[in-house]
Amino acid sequence: MIKQSLLVLACFLSVSQAWWRNGHLMTARVAYDQLSKTHPHVLEKANQMLKGLSDYTTFERDYPFVECASWADEIKNQGLDLQSHWHFVDDPFFDEGYQKPDWYPEAYNVTWALKEFVKYLSKDPKPQNDPQIPVLFGEGFNLRLMIHYVGDIHQPLHSVSRFTQQFPDGDEGGNFFMLKEFDGITELHALWDSVVSAFSNDHDLPLNSTTWQFFGDNSLRIQQENPRESFDNLDRPIDQWHLEGYQIASDFAYKNIQQNEIPSQEYLQQGIKIAERQIAKGGYRLANLLVKMWDKNHTMTQQFEEKTFLQ
Numbered sequence: 001m002i003k004q005s006l007l008v009l010a011c012f013l014s015v016s017q018a019w020w021r022n023g024h025l026m027t028a029r030v031a032y033d034q035l036s037k038t039h040p041h042v043l044e045k046a047n048q049m050l051k052g053l054s055d056y057t058t059f060e061r062d063y064p065f066v067e068c069a070s071w072a073d074e075i076k077n078q079g080l081d082l083q084s085h086w087h088f089v090d091d092p093f094f095d096e097g098y099q100k101p102d103w104y105p106e107a108y109n110v111t112w113a114l115k116e117f118v119k120y121l122s123k124d125p126k127p128q129n130d131p132q133i134p135v136l137f138g139e140g141f142n143l144r145l146m147i148h149y150v151g152d153i154h155q156p157l158h159s160v161s162r163f164t165q166q167f168p169d170g171d172e173g174g175n176f177f178m179l180k181e182f183d184g185i186t187e188l189h190a191l192w193d194s195v196v197s198a199f200s201n202d203h204d205l206p207l208n209s210t211t212w213q214f215f216g217d218n219s220l221r222i223q224q225e226n227p228r229e230s231f232d233n234l235d236r237p238i239d240q241w242h243l244e245g246y247q248i249a250s251d252f253a254y255k256n257i258q259q260n261e262i263p264s265q266e267y268l269q270q271g272i273k274i275a276e277r278q279i280a281k282g283g284y285r286l287a288n289l290l291v292k293m294w295d296k297n298h299t300m301t302q303q304f305e306e307k308t309f310l311q
């Protein structure tokens with residue numbers, strides 16, 4: 001019996017996770033800060049939508065837009081795993097000369113999911129075949145997941161699976177790339193989930209004033225170090241976002257690091273910078289998405305479904 005539950009637990013632990021909680025909350029906090037400054041009515045609309053399903057989580061209280069960012073993982077861990085494949089896209093990285101002859105793309109990946117959420121959430125009014133309740137639930141569900149997945153797609157190891165002689169079926173975004181344990185981190189995917197060990201202690205939810213401040217301070221610092229103007233690709237179509245993570249993974253994350261060892265200080269320092277830059281970018285893009293979906297004055301709202309954004 002105990003063995004069996006350990007096995008179940010092991011299965012949960014082995015699947016591709018996501019930024020640990022802090023990375024997700026930070027991404028949402030960057031978006032929150034941006035929207036508060038420039039589009040408070042868009043933030044207000046998001047908060048209204050999040051009221052759908054808010055009775056079904058104990059993790060949200062005073063700051064739902066940020067606190068809800070890890071809900072998709074929480075429900076996954078509770079067994080709602082129909083959406084577990086939507087957190088990532090296993091683009092194959094054939095390394096060390098290995099080629100897998102029969103590899104097929106997964107149709108229902110994070111790119112697909114994000115586009116579906118955007119389509120659903122930007123339609124107004126929603127189809128009303130019944131009632132308010134399903135609409136509110138649908139909105140609450142989709143928006144929570146969307147906030148989470150924008151974080152996921154900016155975690156580089158969510159856009160890749162590395163194929164080598166040792167892992168002929170792929171390593172599930174570094175989940176099988178074991179490290180010597182430090183800070184509770186035992187493999188490469190988890191290392192990047194923890195923002196390359198910078199944020200390996202997740203805070204409890206709901207947030208209180210101290211932990212809210214913690215995310216506020218870090219979000220501000222991350223934005224100052226990575227201002228909007230330092231990115232030239234924030235408006236890239238969603239289809240292409242994963243390419244950035246893939247490149248970081250293949251050029252940096254899997255390089256200069258050895259299995260079963262602790263990563264070098266140099267790797268950690270450089271990796272933290274890269275991961276935080278991804279968080280800033282994810283936060284800016286999340287804010288942009290919501291503005292494009294809901295700000296009636298935004299020039300793109302009318303032709304939202306056209307090539308410019310969704311492709």
Ligand SMILES: *[C@@H]1O[C@H](CO)[C@@H](O)[C@H](O)[C@H]1NC(C)=O
Pocket residue numbers: 089090091092104105106107108109110111112
């Ligand atoms: C991700 O999903 C999209 C849409 O279904 C599909 O076109 C694409 O090939 C998938 N990509 C990968 C790498 O699996």
Ligand SMILES: *[C@@H]1O[C@H](CO)[C@@H](O)[C@H](O)[C@H]1NC(C)=O
Pocket residue numbers: 203204208209210211
């Ligand atoms: C907030 O929560 C943290 C734990 O997540 C705790 O250490 C801290 O004392 C709390 N602060 C307040 C003001 O309640």
Ligand SMILES: *[C@@H]1O[C@H](CO)[C@@H](O)[C@H](O)[C@H]1NC(C)=O
Pocket residue numbers: 041297
């Ligand atoms: C949209 O534009 C109109 C006219 O320029 C303006 O009066 C209104 O305040 C704007 N609304 C928002 C939400 O910015």
